[in-house]
Amino acid sequence: MADLFDTPPDPGSGASAATPEAPPEAPRPLADRIRPRALAEVVGQEQVLGPDGPLGAMLAAGTLSSLVLWGPPGVGKTTIARLLADASDRAFVQISAIFTGVADLRKVFEAARLRHGQGRGTLLFVDEIHRFNRAQQDSFLPHMEDGTIVLVGATTENPSFELNAALLSRAQVIVLERLSLADLERLAQRAEQALGRALPLDGPAREALLEMADGDGRALLNLVEQVDGWRLTRPLDTRGLSTRLMRRAANYDKSGDGHYNLISALHKSVRGSDPDAALYWLARMIEGGEDPRYIARRMLRMAVEDIALADPQAQSICLHAWETYERLGSPEGDLALAQAVIYLALAPKTNAGYVGWKAAREAARRSGSKPPPKHILNAPTALMEDQGYGAGYQYDHDTEDGFSGQNYFPDGMKRPVFYQPVARGFERELQKRVDWFARARARLSGTKPPAGD
Known part of the structure; x- marks a missing residue:
């Protein structure tokens, strides 16, 4: 009897055709191939995922509240959200604030409501959540409060400035940090295991590659994939690497x-x-x-x-x-x-002028509309002279040492001290002048000199 696999069946004989071979799997990016399957496999972020971290403690207690994951690109925000859904047995739904409108949100909320009615929760992951306007952010609130969804938002911007207070009051902010060089090295080793070979780089070039990633794990895996694709027969040094790869631009948002x-x-x-x-x-x-x-x-x-x-x-x-x-x-x-x-x-430093100015403004607010003393007011009319404007004013240039020591604050106001120079730089000289005027003022007014003079 002939082997069925040696002789193809006759299409007209009524024999069933052999099952066609499955098409080859499409190539997947390295970052997708080595994506962690459990929170314990996440590289970095021990400060939040460890037993004493907020997420570790939350999962150990069998609870999960709404979160805002705040951190730079490539530190695992999406991966952590997906794994949190798995760990808490919730459906994972991912949307992006850039591409999602009001109608799309309604559909997401309705599907989550139906899922909730069937006894299953939904973890809704919103990438770039800071891109939603105030009304869109507010639309999450009732669904968070009744348990329809657990919201996990991801943002690279400071939530204090970009998210509504109402949303922040219902979600815990989790700060994710850029990956250290040690974290990136662990990630590179994991990538080499998946590739089945070591990267063709010498020690300094390998360090340079990690530096190029600038704390971004996704960027590192993309760089590793590029280097592996060169199929080199001998290791590259730092110079050879720099000629083939451009250094990644530093993460810097001029408006963020x-x-x-x-x-x-x-x-x-x-x-x-x-x-x-x-x-x-x-x-x-x-x-x-x-x-x-x-x-x-x-x-x-x-x-x-x-x-x-x-x-x-x-x-x-x-x-x-x-x-x-x-x-x-x-x-x-x-x-x-x-x-x-x-x-x-x-340069020598002082904030004495800054402190004095703030104190003067505060005193001005407290004193209200007290008028200047009449002796320092001009009297361009006879009526004003009759009111005592300018009476008793002493012209400082005509006095001994060019200093009259008169009072220039409102009548009845205790003389304050706003400007107190420090003994650094040119202010050291100004302090000598302040002290001299204080002593002269006390002598001319017949009062006791200020303490310390």
Whole structure:
């Protein structure tokens, strides 16, 4: 008897045709092939997934509340949401705020309601949730409250600024961190196991590849896939790698959270008198594509707020650097900003003027509309002279030492002290002047000099 697989059946004989072979599986990206199948396999994020972390403790207790996963790209937000659905036996539904409209949301909510009526919950994962407007965000609230859905939103933006207070009050914010180099190395090793071979890179080139990923696991796997596809016969060094791969641009959103974080880091480095750190954060902003004019404006603010009269030249240095940039542009003008940053970082610091100004404004609000004392008011008319305007005013230039010591605050107001210079930089000299005037004022008024004089 002939083997059935050796002789194809006769189509007209009535014999059933052999089952056709299944088509070959379409190639899948490496990131999809090694996607974790359990939360324990997720690389990084131990601070939230560990036994003492918020998600670990939540799952151990058999509960799951609505969440907002906040973190940079490529740290596992989608993967964690999918695995949370599996761990809690909920249906996983994924939408993107970029492509989902009101009609689509209605359909999602209706399907979740039917599922809920059948005894099964729904984990609704909303990618880029900060893209939804206020009304769309509010539409989730009743379905979260009645248990129809557990909402897991993902965002790269600060939820405090981008999400409604009502939504945030019903969801716990979980902060995910960019992957460390150790995390990325573990991910690279997992990729090599899936590929069945080691990456053709020497030690320094491998480190350079991890650095290129910039804390983004998805980016690393894409890079690994590219390197593996070259089918090299000998390892590449760092130079060879850099000629084949462009360094990934740093994650920097000029209108988002990174923008504010980096300018804050620059400002605090200047305030902390660390020129090297200040140069680093300036370089990060410039390399990220920040408008140098914005940086110049903020540098002038640093000079006013944190250096002020401790070094009166600081403001001029900033203005000149700004003007130089306007004339030269990048990259030459960037150097002027860098030099100004160095000057600001090394300048003596004081916030005495800033503190004094705030105190003066508060006193002005409290004192209301108290008029100035009449002796310092001008009297351009006879009527005003009759009212006592200008009476008893002493012209300081005609007095000994050019100082009359008169009172310039409203009558009945206790003399406050707003400006208290620090003993740094030029303000050290200003403190001597403040002290001299205080002693002279006390002598002329016949009162006791201020304590410490």
